Each structure stands twice: as structure tokens, then as C-alpha cells.
Amino acid sequence: MYKFLNQLFKLIFVSKFRFFLPRKNNVVIYDIHSIAFAKLIFKKFELIHTRLEEINISVFLISIFKYGFNNLSFNYRKTYLDFINPKIVFTSIDTNFGFYSLKERLKEYTFISVQNGMRLKKHYDEFQLNKKKIGKKITTDYIFTLGEIDKIQLKKIFNAKIEVIGNIFSNSINIKREKKRKTIVYIQQASLPLKKNPKNFAEAHQKDILNQEIHLINFTYNYCKKNKYKFIIFIKRQNTKSLLKKVTNLNDLNFKSFSQDKEIGYKILDNSKLVITPFSTLGFESIARGNKTVILPPKRALNLNDSWFPSISENYSKSKLKKYFLFGKLTEKQFNNHINRIISMPRATWKKTALKISKNVLFYDARNKKLRYVINSVLSLR
Secondary structure (H helix, E strand, O other), X not given: XXXXXXXXXXXXXXXXXXXXXXXXXXXXXXXXXXXXXXXXXXXXXXXXXXXXXXXXXXXXXXXXXXXXXXXXXXXXXXXXXXXXXXXXXXXOOOOOHHHHHHHHHOOOOEEEEEOOXXXXXXXXXXXXXHHHHHOOOEEEEEEEEOOHHHHHHHHOOEEEEEEEOEOHHHHHOXXXXXXXXXXXXXXXXXXXXXXXXXOOHHHHOHHHHHHHHHHHHHHHHHHHHHHOOEXXXXXXXXXXXXXXXXXXXXXXXXXXXXXXXXXXXXXXXXOOOEEEEOOOHHHHHHHHOOXXXXXXXXXXXXXXXXXXXXXXXXXXXXXXXXXXXXXXXXXXXXHHHHHHHHHHOOHHHHXXXXXXXXXXXXXXXXXXXXXXXXXXXXXXXX
């Protein structure tokens, strides 16, 4: 009942209304949150809103006339796609079961999803539940994942062609390095401010991540001061600045928002001496781009191997992991020793082992060659 009333409120007070029928196009982008990804790959496309931000009244009325009021949401989207008659339906909302349920009944269109971030075990559990409900593997055409581990997991759930491509934002930015690198970057991880009443497992452990960050930021700050490195912190949101200053007792921190200009953000990463993070997706993107990167998860991550962070633990022993990933609270001496060892490590040695881990967790495909090849192949059909 609450969900219905919430949707009704959005429909009446939030939704915008269009009356002209959608135009024909070879590509439809599913969900407005996929636009940023789509613009990297496609020049022209139509968008179908899926969160009641906009309703096409003409399509809405036609879908009621043709199919009645039963399964109204599905029939609206089906009618919308029928008017556009695309070759490709594309989304970066890769955990949305509604997207895949469309494919189950609309065989004539090619459905393509790209993974937009590292996945928790809960996402795979939700897919497994949906698989059980329909009594078979979920059908779609193409799924493009960040790494090999995701591919292995999704093969158990989906009947689809699954390819590893990494992050399409990172792939779209060329790697250019300068000779002199005197910057150390810290990628902020905790979602701030912390929620008083966490609703899920991930939210409940944000405090653990923050506690780890307080130590890591202080240690990195001291290390940079001592060794004359410029220290930059990539933050998730602008309101994070004051919160981090307060909890670390550091007032002269240098913050940058990676999301404001990703091209500049990747350039800073590529020209840093070292990148440090608890375990952000961007940290693994940095490894995939060949940058020396230190992953230092909180201690509870050791207990999250089968639920929150399966990507590493399933394929690497703790002894091998320890060379690159130190779990738990560190002393400043342990931190400095680890940082010095990674910085002084020959680049060839770094690439040989660290990039093996990266390939499994998050790959790098320059200019999105794999994805573009599949899309061009589909668009050339019919």
C-alpha cells in the first residue's frame, strides 16, 4: 500500500508529462541514470524514464487501450519500445530486474547492460531469488562486467553472453603519465554522514569504514608532510569536507570531487606517486590503469569475504593478499613500511602481480573496444 501511495504521489506532484509520441531510434536508454554511460558510447538515442520522472501520456493511453489496466508498468514500457522500434535497449542499472523481465517477453530487441559498480553478495542473492521465482536462468542478450569474478557469478544466474570490460568511464579516458609524480591521492570511501538507523548490511558497516579512514587520512597526511608529497583527497560529496576535517582534526586538507570532472580525476590518479583507499571501486580502477595503489580495508572486511567483498578472497590466499592488501587497523609504523615498500617496488613487479588481481576484480579495456565491437555488430544487423 505504501509503495502504491508513494508512486501515486510522484505521478501527481513530481512527474513531468509529454504528449508527443517518442521518435524511432536504433537505441533506447533504459533509465535516466544510464545517460552518463550512454553518452560515452552512443551519439543518438531515445530515453525511457523508469522512475516516474516523466510520463508520455499518449503512450500511456495507447497501452491502456491495447492491454487494459493489468500489468500497467510493463505494458507502458512495452508500448514505448514498440513505438521506437530500437535495435538496442541499453542500461547501466545492471541490478534492475525490471530491465531483464522486459527481455523475457520482447525477444526482437537486443538488451545490453553494463555494470556500474562493484557488487555485494546481496545483489547476487537478489538475482538468485528472481531466478527461483521464474524457475530458470534469467534471459538477456549481453552483460558487460567489471571483472572475471562478476562474470563467474553471473553465469550461474543468467542465460546471456557475458564479457569483461571494466568501467566504461575509465576505459574512455586515455592513460597519460608525466615523469615527475609528487602527489599521493586518498580515495574517500565512507558514506557520510553516517545513518543513525542503517537499513542494510552495507550501511551498518559505514562506521567501520569511517574509523579506518580517520587513521588512514592522518597517516597519509603525516607521510606526505614528511616526504614532501602533495596530498589530495577525492571525496564523494561536497558536504564530506567539513565532516572529514572534524573527525581527523586536520584543517588544511586538499579536497577534490572526482565526479565533477572525471577526465581531470583520472589524470590526477595516473600522475600520482601512490593511490590509497579502503577498497573503493575507483581504487581498483586505478590498479587497472597501472597505477600503484594500496587497498587497506577495515578489519571486518575479513568477515565479509562471502558477503560484501568476495571479489578478492575467492581467488587469493591471505598470504598472497598480504603483499598488497593489509586488512584491519594499522599502526603508523606498519602503514609507513607498507607505503614505502609499494612506492619503491619496481613498476614491472607491481604490474606482474597487482594487475593479475585487477583483471579478476576490475579490467581495463582502452576506448571500450569490446563494447563498441558488439554494439556496432548489433547496429549493422536488420
